Amino acid sequence: xxxxxxxxxxxxxxxxxxxxxxxxxxxxxxxxxxxxxxxxxxxxxxxxxxxxxxxxxxxxxxxxxxxxxxxxxxxxxxxxxxxxxxxxxxxxxxxxxxxxxxxxxxxxxxxxxxxxxxxxxxxxxxxxxxxxxxxxxxxxxxxxxxxxxxxxxx
Numbered sequence: 001x002x003x004x005x006x007x008x009x010x011x012x013x014x015x016x017x018x019x020x021x022x023x024x025x026x027x028x029x030x031x032x033x034x035x036x037x038x039x040x041x042x043x044x045x046x047x048x049x050x051x052x053x054x055x056x057x058x059x060x061x062x063x064x065x066x067x068x069x070x071x072x073x074x075x076x077x078x079x080x081x082x083x084x085x086x087x088x089x090x091x092x093x094x095x096x097x098x099x100x101x102x103x104x105x106x107x108x109x110x111x112x113x114x115x116x117x118x119x120x121x122x123x124x125x126x127x128x129x130x131x132x133x134x135x136x137x138x139x140x141x142x143x144x145x146x147x148x149x150x151x152x153x154x
Contacts, residue, residue: 003058007046008036015046015056022058029054037073037133050078070100070112071137076129081106084136086113102138104129110154112138112147122147124154 004018010033015024029049036045048054072085086101099115108127114120122145128134137148147154 005056006043007056008043009046010044015058017058024056024058027055027057030056037075037135045073050076050080050082067141068100069137069139070102071135072102073133073135074104074128075131075133076104077131078104078108078129079106081108100138100140102136110134110136110147110149112145114138114140114145120145122154124149 001019003022003024005015005024006018007015009015012032013026013028015026017023026046031047031049032044034045034047036043070085074084081104084102084104086103087099101111101113103111103113105111105123108129110124110128112122122138124147128136128149135148135150137146139146139148
């Protein structure tokens, strides 16, 4: 992996990268030490407050890769939607350019979107803001985009 943030730290603003390449920084709005998605795993998780202050970032210099998988575990009941994870051109605040993003709309549908010339996005038909943990993966290879939720191609 290019970056792998487990978000299991119990305190502080540093977010370790298990791949060893891109540690991240919390911009605030994150609560540490929450129970994680996997019941048999003793590692902890982080919760984000759902606003623009609940973010983490890293400075990965360069373009997003042509073959990529972007994934996250999410659990939410939001009715406001927003970005889950992705590449952008600003390490803080809102990026003017964004690519390879996982995000949720206000109705709880999940998306994988990317800019490869024109904007392209895949979306789920069902909602996932049900308070349960979901594993979300957006994958791109060559000219093919895929969106998986809980191991199922959507």
